[in-house]
Amino acid sequence: MSKKTNMEMTTKGKDLAKNVVSILLKKKLKITIAESCTGGLLSNMITNIPGSSKCFDYGLVTYSNKSKINLLNIKTKTLLIHGAVSRQTVLAMAGNLRNISNSDMSIAISGIAGPSGGTSGKPVGTVFIGLSTVKKTTAKKYIFSGDRESIKLQTCLVALDKIKNELII
Amino acid sequence: MSKKTNMEMTTKGKDLAKNVVSILLKKKLKITIAESCTGGLLSNMITNIPGSSKCFDYGLVTYSNKSKINLLNIKTKTLLIHGAVSRQTVLAMAGNLRNISNSDMSIAISGIAGPSGGTSGKPVGTVFIGLSTVKKTTAKKYIFSGDRESIKLQTCLVALDKIKNELII
Numbered sequence: 001m002s003k004k005t006n007m008e009m010t011t012k013g014k015d016l017a018k019n020v021v022s023i024l025l026k027k028k029l030k031i032t033i034a035e036s037c038t039g040g041l042l043s044n045m046i047t048n049i050p051g052s053s054k055c056f057d058y059g060l061v062t063y064s065n066k067s068k069i070n071l072l073n074i075k076t077k078t079l080l081i082h083g084a085v086s087r088q089t090v091l092a093m094a095g096n097l098r099n100i101s102n103s104d105m106s107i108a109i110s111g112i113a114g115p116s117g118g119t120s121g122k123p124v125g126t127v128f129i130g131l132s133t134v135k136k137t138t139a140k141k142y143i144f145s146g147d148r149e150s151i152k153l154q155t156c157l158v159a160l161d162k163i164k165n166e167l168i169i
Numbered sequence: 170m171s172k173k174t175n176m177e178m179t180t181k182g183k184d185l186a187k188n189v190v191s192i193l194l195k196k197k198l199k200i201t202i203a204e205s206c207t208g209g210l211l212s213n214m215i216t217n218i219p220g221s222s223k224c225f226d227y228g229l230v231t232y233s234n235k236s237k238i239n240l241l242n243i244k245t246k247t248l249l250i251h252g253a254v255s256r257q258t259v260l261a262m263a264g265n266l267r268n269i270s271n272s273d274m275s276i277a278i279s280g281i282a283g284p285s286g287g288t289s290g291k292p293v294g295t296v297f298i299g300l301s302t303v304k305k306t307t308a309k310k311y312i313f314s315g316d317r318e319s320i321k322l323q324t325c326l327v328a329l330d331k332i333k334n335e336l337i338i
Contacts, residue, residue: 033230039216040209043230047208048318050284058236061202061212061228063221067270071227071240101236115219149217 003146009153016160017045023167024055029104031163033059034072034093036084037111037127042156057103062093072096085110087128087139094130095137105166106132107159111142113151127155131162172315178322185329186214192336193224198273200332202228203241203262205253206280206296211325226272231262241265254279256297256308263299264306274335275301276328280311282320296324300331 004012024031033043033056043059046052060071065084068074073096074089082088093108111127118124123143130139140162144154173181193200202212202225212228215221229240234253237243242265243258251257262277280296287293292312299308313323 035209038213039221039225040204040212040228040230041216043209044207044213044321047210047230047232047282048321050317052208053232053286056208057233058240059209059230059232061209061216061230063216063228064226067227113216117222148219152213152217 006149006153009157013045013157017049020160020163021049021052021055030055030057032057032097032101032103032106034097034108035061036109037113038109038152038155041152042159045156057101085112085122085126090128090130091137091139094132098132109155113148125151129159175318175322178326182214182326186218189329189332190218190221190224199224199226201226201266201270201272201275203266203277204230206282207278207321207324210321211328214325226270254281254291254295259297259299260306260308263301267301278324282317294320298328
């Protein structure tokens with residue numbers, strides 16, 4: 001598969017976000033979002049869709065560790081042992097956000113968008129995405145490549161796809 | 170002045186965000202953001218700049234009234250009397266966010282990005298932007314025109330310009 005340009009991904013993201021908002025509205029469900037490395041892009045993509053105010057309660061762009069602790073009740077121990085970019089942290093981000101917000105679905109993202117911040121164990125492009133519903137809270141690891149904006153976009157496309165797939169079960 | 174396309178504004182926004190992040194880093198200042206109608210776009214523009222994690226603490230996309238109350242301590246009375254899109258609400262959003270986050274500068278945005286939601290008194294494109302620093306908290310009203318994404322972009326360009334001007338005083 002040839003690598004998509006940022007513009008192609010933006011267009012694809014608009015279609016996906018439209019689809020997600022449409023299903024959320026139809027099912028009368030509310031979503032909340034906690035983003036770290038995507039820095040507000042996912043919330044922005046969803047709020048670009050007219051009518052999203054009826055299904056999008058709020059988003060948190062918890063960029064600093066301090067904000068992950070204060071706004072999402074992430075344990076300092078979890079951040080110290082596993083790091084901000086880890087399965088454990090996004091599981092807690094997604095699960096805690098759904099409890100705090102009392103929303104039907106919460107999505108959480110933490111990763112390394114680069115160009116710096118990568119390590120041998122967690123290179124630039126490493127991203128964890130967590131999803132929490134009434135039934136379950138899960139998280140998955142992804143490795144993307146490309147520049148900072150491309151990694152943010154690829155992450156949001158996968159996140160939107162995850163939300164859509166969960167909604168149409 | 171001819172109306173700029175969304176792509177031209179995105180390019181201009183990137184330059185402005187780069188500039189703002191560069192000054193914040195140089196002055197070792199931390200910023201927090203509370204967005205309603207821009208839905209995460211301002212946080213996204215800032216976090217597109219490498220190094221922004223050192224000056225951007227967190228952003229809140231308080232889309233619902235409930236989230237403005239719960240996350241930013243906006244009084245229900247303020248929302249009932251003046252509305253979410255008002256000088257009073259963004260003043261409280263900016264001021265409260267700075268107090269809660271203990272950041273050097275907080276910016277707050279509330280408006281009507283459309284296509285629906287406008288009234289005769291507050292047509293689509295009405296936006297209030299608030300800015301809070303240790304010295305003062307101010308807010309200003311703007312009326313933009315164009316589609317939803319254009320209004321979000323125009324708002325963020327003005328917000329970035331406001332931050333920049335405040336930083337270079």
